Amino acid sequence: MTALFADLLGQDPAVTLLAAALRRQRLAPAYLFTGPEGVGRRLAALRFLEGVIAGPEGEPAVRRRLEAGNHPDVLWVEPTYLDKGQLVPASQALERGVNRRSPPQLRLEQIREVSRFLARRPVEAPGCLVVLEQVEAMAEAPANALLKTLEEPGGGMLLLISASPEQLLSTIHSRCQRVRFGRLPAESLARVLASAPPPAVADTEELLALAAGSPGALLAHRQQWQSLPEGLVDRLLSLPMAADPFEALALARDLTEALDAEQQLWLLTWWQLALWRTLRQPAVLQRLERLRSHLLSYVQPRLAWEVALLELAGLGG
Template sequence: MTALFEDLLGQTRAVALLEASLVKGRLAPAYLFAGPDGVGRRLAALRFLEGVLAGLQGDAGIRRRLQEGNHPDLLWVEPTYQDKGQLVPASKAEELGLARRAAPQLRLEQIRDVSRFLSRRAVEARGCVVVLEDAEAMAEGAANALLKTLEEPGEGLLILIAAKPEQLLTTIRSRCQQIPFTRLSSEQLAVVLERCGEPAPTADPPELLELAAGSPGGLLRCRQAWAALPEGLAARLLDLAAAAEPLQALALARDLAEALDAEQQLWLLGWWQLALWRRQAPAAQLQRLERLRSQLRAYVQPRLAWEVALLELAGI
Protein backbone atom coordinates (compact mmCIF):
# COMPACT_ATOMS: atom_id res chain seq x y z
CA MET A 1 0.00 0.00 0.00
CA THR A 2 1.30 3.44 -0.94
CA ALA A 3 1.34 6.39 1.44
CA LEU A 4 -1.65 7.79 -0.45
CA PHE A 5 -3.99 5.21 1.12
CA GLU A 6 -2.19 4.62 4.41
CA ASP A 7 -5.06 5.99 6.51
CA LEU A 8 -7.61 3.68 4.86
CA LEU A 9 -7.82 0.71 7.20
CA GLY A 10 -8.98 -2.81 6.39
CA GLN A 11 -9.72 -2.35 2.67
CA THR A 12 -6.79 -4.21 1.09
CA ARG A 13 -8.61 -5.34 -2.05
CA ALA A 14 -10.16 -1.94 -2.75
CA VAL A 15 -6.80 -0.21 -2.33
CA ALA A 16 -5.07 -2.73 -4.62
CA LEU A 17 -7.59 -2.09 -7.40
CA LEU A 18 -7.40 1.69 -7.06
CA GLU A 19 -3.61 1.73 -6.91
CA ALA A 20 -3.44 -0.47 -10.02
CA SER A 21 -5.57 2.06 -11.93
CA LEU A 22 -3.27 4.90 -10.87
CA VAL A 23 -0.03 3.04 -11.54
CA LYS A 24 -1.09 1.93 -15.01
CA GLY A 25 -2.68 5.28 -15.79
CA ARG A 26 -5.77 3.48 -17.05
CA LEU A 27 -8.79 5.03 -15.41
CA ALA A 28 -12.30 3.76 -15.98
CA PRO A 29 -14.88 6.41 -16.90
CA ALA A 30 -16.93 5.38 -13.84
CA TYR A 31 -16.32 3.53 -10.58
CA LEU A 32 -18.78 1.99 -8.13
CA PHE A 33 -17.51 1.98 -4.53
CA ALA A 34 -19.78 -0.72 -3.11
CA GLY A 35 -19.94 -1.74 0.52
CA PRO A 36 -21.39 -0.95 3.95
CA ASP A 37 -21.81 2.59 5.17
CA GLY A 38 -19.04 4.00 7.32
CA VAL A 39 -16.16 1.68 6.37
CA GLY A 40 -14.05 4.18 4.41
CA ARG A 41 -15.66 4.52 0.98
CA ARG A 42 -15.77 8.34 1.18
CA LEU A 43 -12.15 8.50 2.38
CA ALA A 44 -11.11 6.15 -0.42
CA ALA A 45 -12.84 8.38 -2.98
CA LEU A 46 -10.99 11.43 -1.69
CA ARG A 47 -7.61 9.68 -1.72
CA PHE A 48 -8.23 8.18 -5.16
CA LEU A 49 -9.13 11.58 -6.58
CA GLU A 50 -6.01 13.01 -4.98
CA GLY A 51 -4.04 10.32 -6.81
CA VAL A 52 -5.82 11.14 -10.07
CA LEU A 53 -5.02 14.83 -9.72
CA ALA A 54 -1.53 14.64 -8.19
CA GLY A 55 -0.17 11.12 -8.72
CA LEU A 56 0.61 8.36 -6.22
CA GLN A 57 2.85 10.64 -4.20
CA GLY A 58 -0.18 12.78 -3.35
CA ASP A 59 -0.27 16.49 -2.62
CA ALA A 60 -1.16 18.12 0.71
CA GLY A 61 -2.67 21.17 -0.94
CA ILE A 62 -4.92 19.17 -3.25
CA ARG A 63 -5.90 16.91 -0.34
CA ARG A 64 -7.02 19.89 1.69
CA ARG A 65 -9.00 21.38 -1.19
CA LEU A 66 -10.73 18.08 -1.93
CA GLN A 67 -11.69 17.57 1.71
CA GLU A 68 -13.04 21.11 1.92
CA GLY A 69 -14.94 20.63 -1.34
CA ASN A 70 -13.44 23.70 -3.02
CA HIS A 71 -11.55 22.14 -5.93
CA PRO A 72 -12.88 23.71 -9.15
CA ASP A 73 -12.96 20.40 -11.00
CA LEU A 74 -14.82 18.43 -8.31
CA LEU A 75 -18.59 18.16 -7.88
CA TRP A 76 -19.71 16.21 -4.80
CA VAL A 77 -23.40 15.30 -4.87
CA GLU A 78 -25.50 13.85 -2.06
CA PRO A 79 -29.20 13.02 -1.66
CA THR A 80 -31.47 15.93 -0.87
CA TYR A 81 -34.75 16.82 0.77
CA GLN A 82 -37.24 19.18 -0.84
CA ASP A 83 -38.20 22.12 1.34
CA LYS A 84 -40.19 25.11 0.11
CA GLY A 85 -39.07 24.53 -3.46
CA GLN A 86 -35.40 24.23 -2.50
CA LEU A 87 -33.14 21.16 -2.42
CA VAL A 88 -31.50 20.70 0.97
CA PRO A 89 -28.50 18.29 1.17
CA ALA A 90 -29.05 15.45 3.62
CA SER A 91 -25.98 16.48 5.63
CA LYS A 92 -27.50 19.93 6.26
CA ALA A 93 -31.05 18.86 7.13
CA GLU A 94 -30.55 18.37 10.86
CA GLU A 95 -28.50 21.54 11.18
CA LEU A 96 -31.32 23.50 9.54
CA GLY A 97 -34.00 21.85 11.66
CA LEU A 98 -35.70 20.37 8.60
CA ALA A 99 -38.53 17.93 9.28
CA ARG A 100 -37.38 14.70 7.62
CA ARG A 101 -40.63 12.89 6.95
CA ALA A 102 -39.36 11.06 3.86
CA ALA A 103 -36.02 9.65 2.81
CA PRO A 104 -33.68 11.96 0.85
CA GLN A 105 -33.21 11.33 -2.87
CA LEU A 106 -30.80 12.03 -5.68
CA ARG A 107 -33.07 13.93 -8.03
CA LEU A 108 -33.33 14.45 -11.77
CA GLU A 109 -32.17 18.06 -11.58
CA GLN A 110 -29.07 16.98 -9.65
CA ILE A 111 -28.14 14.41 -12.30
CA ARG A 112 -28.64 17.01 -15.01
CA ASP A 113 -26.15 19.20 -13.13
CA VAL A 114 -23.76 16.24 -13.08
CA SER A 115 -24.02 15.83 -16.85
CA ARG A 116 -23.37 19.53 -17.44
CA PHE A 117 -20.42 19.53 -15.04
CA LEU A 118 -18.77 16.51 -16.66
CA SER A 119 -19.14 18.00 -20.14
CA ARG A 120 -17.45 21.31 -19.33
CA ARG A 121 -13.75 22.01 -19.71
CA ALA A 122 -11.71 21.35 -16.56
CA VAL A 123 -9.87 24.25 -14.91
CA GLU A 124 -6.83 22.42 -13.49
CA ALA A 125 -7.24 18.68 -14.06
CA ARG A 126 -7.40 16.70 -17.28
CA GLY A 127 -11.13 16.26 -16.77
CA CYS A 128 -13.86 17.04 -14.28
CA VAL A 129 -14.66 14.56 -11.51
CA VAL A 130 -18.01 13.86 -9.81
CA VAL A 131 -18.83 11.82 -6.71
CA LEU A 132 -22.40 10.60 -6.12
CA GLU A 133 -23.00 9.61 -2.51
CA ASP A 134 -25.71 7.06 -1.69
CA ALA A 135 -26.21 6.41 -5.38
CA GLU A 136 -28.96 3.89 -4.67
CA ALA A 137 -31.12 6.82 -3.51
CA MET A 138 -31.70 7.91 -7.12
CA ALA A 139 -35.27 8.42 -8.25
CA GLU A 140 -36.23 6.56 -11.44
CA GLY A 141 -35.92 9.60 -13.68
CA ALA A 142 -32.53 10.45 -12.19
CA ALA A 143 -31.27 6.90 -12.77
CA ASN A 144 -32.30 6.97 -16.42
CA ALA A 145 -30.60 10.35 -16.88
CA LEU A 146 -27.41 9.04 -15.27
CA LEU A 147 -27.44 6.05 -17.62
CA LYS A 148 -27.38 8.42 -20.60
CA THR A 149 -24.40 10.23 -19.06
CA LEU A 150 -22.55 6.93 -18.55
CA GLU A 151 -23.14 6.00 -22.19
CA GLU A 152 -21.21 9.11 -23.26
CA PRO A 153 -18.75 9.73 -20.39
CA GLY A 154 -16.41 12.09 -22.26
CA GLU A 155 -13.20 13.06 -20.43
CA GLY A 156 -14.74 13.19 -16.97
CA LEU A 157 -14.55 10.71 -14.11
CA LEU A 158 -17.58 9.58 -12.08
CA ILE A 159 -17.53 7.76 -8.72
CA LEU A 160 -20.73 6.24 -7.36
CA ILE A 161 -20.81 5.33 -3.66
CA ALA A 162 -23.48 2.79 -2.72
CA ALA A 163 -24.23 0.60 0.28
CA LYS A 164 -26.84 -1.37 -1.69
CA PRO A 165 -25.54 -1.59 -5.27
CA GLU A 166 -28.16 -4.21 -6.12
CA GLN A 167 -30.75 -1.41 -6.01
CA LEU A 168 -29.04 0.37 -8.91
CA LEU A 169 -30.06 -0.35 -12.48
CA THR A 170 -28.14 -3.32 -13.87
CA THR A 171 -27.16 -1.18 -16.85
CA ILE A 172 -25.62 1.41 -14.52
CA ARG A 173 -23.63 -1.21 -12.61
CA SER A 174 -22.36 -2.76 -15.84
CA ARG A 175 -20.85 0.56 -16.92
CA CYS A 176 -18.87 1.01 -13.70
CA GLN A 177 -15.74 -0.69 -12.42
CA GLN A 178 -16.78 -2.08 -9.06
CA ILE A 179 -14.52 -1.50 -6.06
CA PRO A 180 -15.58 -3.71 -3.12
CA PHE A 181 -15.44 -2.52 0.49
CA THR A 182 -15.88 -4.82 3.48
CA ARG A 183 -16.74 -4.55 7.16
CA LEU A 184 -13.90 -4.11 9.64
CA SER A 185 -12.81 -6.51 12.35
CA SER A 186 -13.41 -5.54 15.97
CA GLU A 187 -9.72 -4.66 16.32
CA GLN A 188 -9.77 -2.44 13.23
CA LEU A 189 -13.01 -0.85 14.44
CA ALA A 190 -11.35 0.11 17.72
CA VAL A 191 -8.32 1.57 15.91
CA VAL A 192 -10.47 3.76 13.65
CA LEU A 193 -12.49 5.04 16.62
CA GLU A 194 -9.28 5.87 18.48
CA ARG A 195 -7.97 7.79 15.47
CA CYS A 196 -11.21 9.78 15.42
CA GLY A 197 -10.93 10.57 19.13
CA GLU A 198 -14.04 8.53 19.90
CA PRO A 199 -14.57 6.18 22.87
CA ALA A 200 -13.72 2.52 22.43
CA PRO A 201 -16.64 0.21 21.59
CA THR A 202 -16.31 -1.83 24.78
CA ALA A 203 -18.91 0.26 26.66
CA ASP A 204 -21.54 0.25 23.90
CA PRO A 205 -24.77 -1.76 24.30
CA PRO A 206 -24.41 -5.05 22.38
CA GLU A 207 -27.32 -4.17 20.08
CA LEU A 208 -25.50 -1.05 18.87
CA LEU A 209 -22.38 -3.04 18.06
CA GLU A 210 -24.43 -5.60 16.15
CA LEU A 211 -26.29 -2.91 14.22
CA ALA A 212 -22.97 -1.25 13.33
CA ALA A 213 -21.68 -4.63 12.09
CA GLY A 214 -18.04 -3.66 11.72
CA SER A 215 -18.67 -0.12 10.51
CA PRO A 216 -17.03 2.71 12.53
CA GLY A 217 -19.28 5.27 10.87
CA GLY A 218 -22.28 3.04 11.52
CA LEU A 219 -21.43 2.78 15.22
CA LEU A 220 -21.07 6.56 15.52
CA ARG A 221 -24.49 7.01 13.92
CA CYS A 222 -25.97 4.37 16.24
CA ARG A 223 -24.54 6.17 19.25
CA GLN A 224 -26.01 9.43 18.05
CA ALA A 225 -29.42 7.88 17.36
CA TRP A 226 -29.47 6.12 20.74
CA ALA A 227 -28.56 9.31 22.62
CA ALA A 228 -31.26 11.28 20.77
CA LEU A 229 -34.13 8.95 21.77
CA PRO A 230 -36.60 10.40 24.28
CA GLU A 231 -36.06 8.87 27.69
CA GLY A 232 -37.90 5.59 28.19
CA LEU A 233 -39.14 5.21 24.60
CA ALA A 234 -37.00 2.16 23.77
CA ALA A 235 -37.94 0.50 27.07
CA ARG A 236 -41.65 1.01 26.30
CA LEU A 237 -41.19 -0.87 23.03
CA LEU A 238 -39.52 -3.78 24.77
CA ASP A 239 -42.16 -3.83 27.50
CA LEU A 240 -45.05 -3.98 25.01
CA ALA A 241 -46.55 -7.30 25.97
CA ALA A 242 -49.31 -9.45 24.61
CA ALA A 243 -52.74 -8.42 25.92
CA ALA A 244 -51.52 -4.88 26.61
CA GLU A 245 -54.15 -2.21 26.96
CA PRO A 246 -55.18 -0.66 23.62
CA LEU A 247 -54.60 2.86 24.97
CA GLN A 248 -51.05 1.89 25.94
CA ALA A 249 -50.26 0.75 22.40
CA LEU A 250 -51.94 3.80 20.82
CA ALA A 251 -50.09 6.21 23.11
CA LEU A 252 -46.79 4.58 22.24
CA ALA A 253 -47.56 4.86 18.51
CA ARG A 254 -48.41 8.54 18.95
CA ASP A 255 -45.18 9.27 20.81
CA LEU A 256 -43.07 7.41 18.24
CA ALA A 257 -44.61 9.29 15.32
CA GLU A 258 -44.46 12.71 17.00
CA ALA A 259 -41.04 12.50 18.65
CA LEU A 260 -39.03 10.86 15.86
CA ASP A 261 -38.52 11.75 12.23
CA ALA A 262 -38.63 9.13 9.47
CA GLU A 263 -34.97 8.15 9.70
CA GLN A 264 -35.07 7.88 13.49
CA GLN A 265 -38.18 5.70 13.33
CA LEU A 266 -36.51 3.32 10.89
CA TRP A 267 -33.38 3.16 13.03
CA LEU A 268 -35.35 2.43 16.20
CA LEU A 269 -37.35 -0.22 14.36
CA GLY A 270 -34.09 -1.93 13.38
CA TRP A 271 -32.92 -1.82 16.98
CA TRP A 272 -36.24 -3.27 18.18
CA GLN A 273 -36.08 -6.11 15.66
CA LEU A 274 -32.59 -7.01 16.81
CA ALA A 275 -33.53 -6.80 20.49
CA LEU A 276 -36.54 -9.11 19.94
CA TRP A 277 -34.41 -11.53 17.91
CA ARG A 278 -31.88 -11.68 20.76
CA ARG A 279 -34.81 -12.52 23.07
CA GLN A 280 -35.85 -15.31 20.69
CA ALA A 281 -39.16 -13.68 19.82
CA PRO A 282 -41.53 -15.64 17.53
CA ALA A 283 -40.79 -15.34 13.82
CA ALA A 284 -44.26 -13.89 13.23
CA GLN A 285 -43.38 -10.84 15.36
CA LEU A 286 -40.18 -10.20 13.43
CA GLN A 287 -42.03 -10.58 10.14
CA ARG A 288 -44.66 -8.08 11.28
CA LEU A 289 -41.94 -5.55 12.07
CA GLU A 290 -40.47 -6.06 8.63
CA ARG A 291 -43.86 -5.28 7.14
CA LEU A 292 -43.97 -2.15 9.25
CA ARG A 293 -40.56 -1.16 7.87
CA SER A 294 -41.86 -1.51 4.32
CA GLN A 295 -44.88 0.64 5.17
CA LEU A 296 -42.75 3.40 6.69
CA ARG A 297 -40.49 3.41 3.66
CA ALA A 298 -43.53 3.58 1.38
CA TYR A 299 -44.59 6.82 3.07
CA VAL A 300 -47.69 5.35 4.73
CA GLN A 301 -48.84 7.76 7.46
CA PRO A 302 -46.34 6.84 10.24
CA ARG A 303 -48.70 7.12 13.20
CA LEU A 304 -51.31 4.93 11.55
CA ALA A 305 -48.69 2.33 10.56
CA TRP A 306 -47.35 2.20 14.12
CA GLU A 307 -50.85 2.02 15.64
CA VAL A 308 -51.90 -0.97 13.56
CA ALA A 309 -48.59 -2.78 14.08
CA LEU A 310 -48.45 -2.24 17.85
CA LEU A 311 -52.06 -3.27 18.33
CA GLU A 312 -51.45 -6.47 16.38
CA LEU A 313 -48.22 -7.22 18.26
CA ALA A 314 -50.00 -6.69 21.57
CA GLY A 315 -52.68 -9.15 20.51
CA ILE A 316 -55.46 -6.58 20.52
Protein backbone atom coordinates (compact mmCIF):
# COMPACT_ATOMS: atom_id res chain seq x y z
CA MET A 1 0.00 0.00 0.00
CA THR A 2 1.33 3.44 -0.93
CA ALA A 3 1.74 6.23 1.62
CA LEU A 4 -0.94 8.21 -0.21
CA PHE A 5 -3.60 5.65 0.75
CA ALA A 6 -2.13 4.68 4.14
CA ASP A 7 -5.26 5.71 6.07
CA LEU A 8 -7.62 3.77 3.82
CA LEU A 9 -7.93 0.48 5.70
CA GLY A 10 -9.22 -2.86 4.50
CA GLN A 11 -9.53 -1.93 0.82
CA ASP A 12 -6.33 -3.37 -0.67
CA PRO A 13 -7.77 -4.33 -4.11
CA ALA A 14 -9.13 -0.82 -4.67
CA VAL A 15 -5.90 0.79 -3.44
CA THR A 16 -3.80 -1.43 -5.73
CA LEU A 17 -5.85 -0.41 -8.77
CA LEU A 18 -5.88 3.32 -8.00
CA ALA A 19 -2.22 3.50 -7.02
CA ALA A 20 -1.20 1.71 -10.23
CA ALA A 21 -3.24 4.16 -12.33
CA LEU A 22 -1.51 7.10 -10.67
CA ARG A 23 1.95 5.57 -10.95
CA ARG A 24 1.56 4.74 -14.63
CA GLN A 25 -0.39 7.91 -15.39
CA ARG A 26 -3.05 5.87 -17.13
CA LEU A 27 -6.15 7.60 -15.83
CA ALA A 28 -9.64 6.88 -17.05
CA PRO A 29 -11.97 9.81 -17.80
CA ALA A 30 -14.54 8.39 -15.36
CA TYR A 31 -14.52 6.03 -12.37
CA LEU A 32 -17.38 4.36 -10.51
CA PHE A 33 -16.63 3.64 -6.85
CA THR A 34 -19.10 1.03 -5.62
CA GLY A 35 -19.64 -0.62 -2.26
CA PRO A 36 -21.53 -0.20 1.01
CA GLU A 37 -21.89 3.12 2.77
CA GLY A 38 -19.18 3.99 5.26
CA VAL A 39 -16.35 1.71 4.09
CA GLY A 40 -13.97 4.34 2.72
CA ARG A 41 -15.19 5.25 -0.77
CA ARG A 42 -15.25 8.98 0.02
CA LEU A 43 -11.79 8.85 1.61
CA ALA A 44 -10.49 6.93 -1.42
CA ALA A 45 -11.88 9.62 -3.71
CA LEU A 46 -10.11 12.35 -1.72
CA ARG A 47 -6.78 10.52 -1.79
CA PHE A 48 -7.10 9.66 -5.48
CA LEU A 49 -7.81 13.29 -6.36
CA GLU A 50 -4.77 14.29 -4.32
CA GLY A 51 -2.69 11.89 -6.39
CA VAL A 52 -4.11 13.21 -9.65
CA ILE A 53 -3.32 16.81 -8.69
CA ALA A 54 -0.01 16.40 -6.84
CA GLY A 55 1.41 13.10 -8.11
CA PRO A 56 1.48 9.51 -6.79
CA GLU A 57 3.08 10.49 -3.46
CA GLY A 58 0.55 13.21 -2.70
CA GLU A 59 1.16 16.57 -1.03
CA PRO A 60 0.01 17.77 2.42
CA ALA A 61 -1.05 21.21 1.20
CA VAL A 62 -3.25 19.74 -1.51
CA ARG A 63 -4.73 17.28 0.99
CA ARG A 64 -5.71 20.08 3.36
CA ARG A 65 -7.42 22.01 0.59
CA LEU A 66 -9.30 18.97 -0.65
CA GLU A 67 -10.49 18.07 2.84
CA ALA A 68 -11.60 21.67 3.40
CA GLY A 69 -13.48 21.60 0.09
CA ASN A 70 -11.78 24.66 -1.36
CA HIS A 71 -9.64 23.41 -4.25
CA PRO A 72 -10.44 25.46 -7.38
CA ASP A 73 -10.28 22.48 -9.74
CA VAL A 74 -12.56 20.14 -7.77
CA LEU A 75 -16.35 20.18 -7.70
CA TRP A 76 -17.94 17.91 -5.09
CA VAL A 77 -21.64 17.27 -5.72
CA GLU A 78 -24.07 15.58 -3.35
CA PRO A 79 -27.84 14.99 -3.47
CA THR A 80 -29.98 17.93 -2.46
CA TYR A 81 -33.34 18.78 -0.97
CA LEU A 82 -35.54 21.40 -2.61
CA ASP A 83 -36.51 23.87 0.11
CA LYS A 84 -38.27 27.17 -0.61
CA GLY A 85 -36.91 27.21 -4.13
CA GLN A 86 -33.33 26.55 -3.01
CA LEU A 87 -31.24 23.39 -3.40
CA VAL A 88 -29.88 22.39 0.01
CA PRO A 89 -27.10 19.74 0.13
CA ALA A 90 -28.04 16.68 2.15
CA SER A 91 -25.15 17.29 4.56
CA GLN A 92 -26.61 20.71 5.48
CA ALA A 93 -30.28 19.76 5.68
CA LEU A 94 -30.44 19.05 9.42
CA GLU A 95 -28.59 22.24 10.34
CA ARG A 96 -30.91 24.32 8.13
CA GLY A 97 -34.10 22.66 9.35
CA VAL A 98 -35.10 21.25 5.98
CA ASN A 99 -38.03 18.82 5.81
CA ARG A 100 -36.44 15.46 5.04
CA ARG A 101 -39.55 13.39 4.41
CA SER A 102 -38.55 12.52 0.82
CA PRO A 103 -34.98 11.42 0.05
CA PRO A 104 -32.54 13.91 -1.49
CA GLN A 105 -31.79 13.78 -5.21
CA LEU A 106 -29.12 14.72 -7.70
CA ARG A 107 -30.97 17.17 -9.91
CA LEU A 108 -30.76 18.29 -13.50
CA GLU A 109 -29.45 21.72 -12.48
CA GLN A 110 -26.56 20.04 -10.66
CA ILE A 111 -25.61 17.88 -13.64
CA ARG A 112 -25.65 20.95 -15.86
CA GLU A 113 -23.33 22.65 -13.40
CA VAL A 114 -21.00 19.63 -13.70
CA SER A 115 -20.87 20.05 -17.48
CA ARG A 116 -20.06 23.75 -17.17
CA PHE A 117 -17.37 23.05 -14.57
CA LEU A 118 -15.66 20.44 -16.75
CA ALA A 119 -15.54 22.94 -19.61
CA ARG A 120 -13.44 25.35 -17.52
CA ARG A 121 -9.71 25.72 -17.80
CA PRO A 122 -8.07 24.15 -14.70
CA VAL A 123 -5.93 26.28 -12.39
CA GLU A 124 -3.54 23.68 -10.96
CA ALA A 125 -4.73 20.17 -11.83
CA PRO A 126 -4.25 18.45 -15.20
CA GLY A 127 -7.99 18.88 -15.72
CA CYS A 128 -11.12 19.77 -13.81
CA LEU A 129 -12.27 17.04 -11.42
CA VAL A 130 -15.81 16.21 -10.31
CA VAL A 131 -17.10 13.86 -7.60
CA LEU A 132 -20.76 12.82 -7.58
CA GLU A 133 -21.93 11.19 -4.34
CA GLN A 134 -24.94 8.83 -4.24
CA VAL A 135 -25.05 8.97 -8.00
CA GLU A 136 -27.96 6.51 -8.04
CA ALA A 137 -30.19 9.24 -6.56
CA MET A 138 -31.19 10.60 -9.96
CA ALA A 139 -34.39 10.71 -11.95
CA GLU A 140 -34.40 10.04 -15.70
CA ALA A 141 -33.59 13.57 -16.90
CA PRO A 142 -30.42 14.12 -14.83
CA ALA A 143 -29.30 10.54 -15.56
CA ASN A 144 -29.52 11.19 -19.30
CA ALA A 145 -27.71 14.51 -18.87
CA LEU A 146 -24.95 12.76 -16.93
CA LEU A 147 -24.63 10.19 -19.69
CA LYS A 148 -24.02 12.98 -22.23
CA THR A 149 -21.39 14.47 -19.93
CA LEU A 150 -19.66 11.10 -19.62
CA GLU A 151 -19.61 10.81 -23.40
CA GLU A 152 -17.80 14.16 -23.70
CA PRO A 153 -15.92 14.90 -20.45
CA GLY A 154 -13.32 17.04 -22.24
CA GLY A 155 -10.01 16.92 -20.40
CA GLY A 156 -11.64 16.44 -17.01
CA MET A 157 -12.40 13.43 -14.83
CA LEU A 158 -15.53 12.26 -13.03
CA LEU A 159 -15.65 10.07 -9.92
CA LEU A 160 -19.07 8.56 -9.29
CA ILE A 161 -19.78 7.07 -5.85
CA SER A 162 -22.65 4.63 -5.48
CA ALA A 163 -23.91 2.11 -2.92
CA SER A 164 -26.55 0.87 -5.39
CA PRO A 165 -24.88 0.69 -8.81
CA GLU A 166 -27.62 -1.64 -10.08
CA GLN A 167 -29.91 1.40 -10.16
CA LEU A 168 -27.71 3.19 -12.70
CA LEU A 169 -28.17 3.08 -16.45
CA SER A 170 -26.07 0.35 -18.05
CA THR A 171 -24.69 2.98 -20.42
CA ILE A 172 -23.33 4.92 -17.43
CA HIS A 173 -21.64 1.74 -16.19
CA SER A 174 -20.04 1.16 -19.58
CA ARG A 175 -18.39 4.58 -19.60
CA CYS A 176 -16.75 4.24 -16.19
CA GLN A 177 -13.96 2.13 -14.78
CA ARG A 178 -15.44 0.35 -11.78
CA VAL A 179 -13.56 0.23 -8.49
CA ARG A 180 -15.13 -2.09 -5.90
CA PHE A 181 -15.03 -1.53 -2.15
CA GLY A 182 -16.02 -4.24 0.33
CA ARG A 183 -17.09 -4.41 3.94
CA LEU A 184 -14.16 -4.22 6.32
CA PRO A 185 -12.80 -7.33 8.03
CA ALA A 186 -13.01 -7.36 11.82
CA GLU A 187 -9.40 -6.22 12.37
CA SER A 188 -9.70 -3.21 10.07
CA LEU A 189 -13.11 -2.34 11.51
CA ALA A 190 -11.63 -2.32 15.02
CA ARG A 191 -8.72 -0.09 13.91
CA VAL A 192 -11.04 2.46 12.34
CA LEU A 193 -13.35 2.55 15.37
CA ALA A 194 -10.39 2.89 17.73
CA SER A 195 -9.71 6.35 16.28
CA ALA A 196 -13.33 7.47 16.74
CA PRO A 197 -14.79 8.84 19.99
CA PRO A 198 -16.03 5.98 22.18
CA PRO A 199 -19.80 5.48 22.26
CA ALA A 200 -21.73 6.92 25.18
CA VAL A 201 -23.13 3.44 25.81
CA ALA A 202 -22.16 0.02 24.53
CA ASP A 203 -23.27 -0.78 21.00
CA THR A 204 -26.40 -2.92 20.91
CA GLU A 205 -26.66 -6.07 18.83
CA GLU A 206 -29.09 -4.24 16.55
CA LEU A 207 -26.66 -1.37 15.87
CA LEU A 208 -23.86 -3.82 15.05
CA ALA A 209 -26.17 -5.77 12.76
CA LEU A 210 -27.30 -2.61 10.97
CA ALA A 211 -23.67 -1.54 10.44
CA ALA A 212 -22.80 -4.94 8.90
CA GLY A 213 -19.05 -4.38 8.89
CA SER A 214 -19.12 -0.70 7.92
CA PRO A 215 -17.41 1.63 10.43
CA GLY A 216 -18.96 4.71 8.87
CA ALA A 217 -22.40 3.17 9.09
CA LEU A 218 -21.86 2.21 12.73
CA LEU A 219 -20.85 5.77 13.61
CA ALA A 220 -23.95 7.10 11.84
CA HIS A 221 -26.17 4.58 13.64
CA ARG A 222 -24.61 5.56 16.97
CA GLN A 223 -25.43 9.19 16.27
CA GLN A 224 -29.04 8.35 15.45
CA TRP A 225 -29.33 6.15 18.54
CA GLN A 226 -27.95 8.83 20.86
CA SER A 227 -30.29 11.47 19.42
CA LEU A 228 -33.43 9.53 20.42
CA PRO A 229 -35.42 11.00 23.34
CA GLU A 230 -35.04 9.12 26.59
CA GLY A 231 -37.64 6.42 27.12
CA LEU A 232 -38.94 6.34 23.54
CA VAL A 233 -37.24 3.07 22.63
CA ASP A 234 -38.44 1.39 25.85
CA ARG A 235 -42.00 2.38 25.03
CA LEU A 236 -41.73 0.90 21.55
CA LEU A 237 -40.26 -2.34 22.82
CA SER A 238 -42.82 -2.70 25.59
CA LEU A 239 -45.80 -2.14 23.28
CA PRO A 240 -47.51 -5.53 23.67
CA MET A 241 -49.82 -7.16 21.19
CA ALA A 242 -52.79 -6.17 23.40
CA ALA A 243 -51.68 -2.66 24.33
CA ASP A 244 -53.74 0.12 25.78
CA PRO A 245 -54.99 2.10 22.75
CA PHE A 246 -54.39 5.38 24.57
CA GLU A 247 -50.70 4.45 25.01
CA ALA A 248 -50.44 3.58 21.31
CA LEU A 249 -51.90 6.96 20.36
CA ALA A 250 -49.70 8.81 22.85
CA LEU A 251 -46.63 7.04 21.53
CA ALA A 252 -47.49 8.01 17.95
CA ARG A 253 -47.92 11.64 19.07
CA ASP A 254 -44.66 11.80 21.02
CA LEU A 255 -42.68 10.01 18.32
CA THR A 256 -43.75 12.32 15.50
CA GLU A 257 -43.31 15.46 17.61
CA ALA A 258 -39.80 14.51 18.73
CA LEU A 259 -38.35 13.05 15.51
CA ASP A 260 -38.08 14.38 11.99
CA ALA A 261 -38.89 12.19 8.97
CA GLU A 262 -35.38 10.80 8.55
CA GLN A 263 -35.12 9.89 12.25
CA GLN A 264 -38.52 8.18 12.12
CA LEU A 265 -37.43 6.04 9.17
CA TRP A 266 -34.20 5.10 10.94
CA LEU A 267 -36.06 4.18 14.14
CA LEU A 268 -38.48 2.09 12.10
CA THR A 269 -35.58 0.12 10.59
CA TRP A 270 -34.08 -0.44 14.04
CA TRP A 271 -37.48 -1.48 15.46
CA GLN A 272 -38.03 -3.99 12.66
CA LEU A 273 -34.72 -5.66 13.43
CA ALA A 274 -35.36 -5.64 17.20
CA LEU A 275 -38.84 -7.16 16.77
CA TRP A 276 -37.57 -9.83 14.42
CA ARG A 277 -34.93 -10.85 16.93
CA THR A 278 -37.56 -11.24 19.67
CA LEU A 279 -40.91 -12.07 18.01
CA ARG A 280 -40.01 -13.50 14.59
CA GLN A 281 -43.49 -12.80 13.29
CA PRO A 282 -43.48 -12.00 9.54
CA ALA A 283 -46.89 -10.30 9.78
CA VAL A 284 -45.46 -7.71 12.16
CA LEU A 285 -42.59 -6.91 9.80
CA GLN A 286 -44.95 -6.68 6.84
CA ARG A 287 -47.10 -4.16 8.73
CA LEU A 288 -44.03 -2.09 9.50
CA GLU A 289 -43.06 -2.15 5.83
CA ARG A 290 -46.47 -0.70 5.03
CA LEU A 291 -45.77 1.98 7.61
CA ARG A 292 -42.46 2.73 5.88
CA SER A 293 -44.18 3.16 2.53
CA HIS A 294 -46.70 5.53 4.12
CA LEU A 295 -43.96 7.62 5.73
CA LEU A 296 -42.19 7.89 2.36
CA SER A 297 -45.40 9.03 0.66
CA TYR A 298 -47.63 11.94 1.49
CA VAL A 299 -49.55 10.31 4.36
CA GLN A 300 -49.55 12.46 7.49
CA PRO A 301 -46.84 10.86 9.68
CA ARG A 302 -48.75 10.97 12.97
CA LEU A 303 -51.79 9.32 11.37
CA ALA A 304 -49.59 6.64 9.79
CA TRP A 305 -47.99 5.81 13.14
CA GLU A 306 -51.34 5.83 14.97
CA VAL A 307 -52.94 3.36 12.59
CA ALA A 308 -49.87 1.11 12.56
CA LEU A 309 -49.47 1.02 16.34
CA LEU A 310 -53.16 0.36 16.87
CA GLU A 311 -53.10 -2.47 14.35
CA LEU A 312 -50.00 -3.96 15.92
CA ALA A 313 -51.82 -3.84 19.23
CA GLY A 314 -54.64 -5.86 17.73
CA LEU A 315 -57.05 -2.93 17.82
CA GLY A 316 -57.16 -1.85 14.18
CA GLY A 317 -59.37 -3.04 11.37
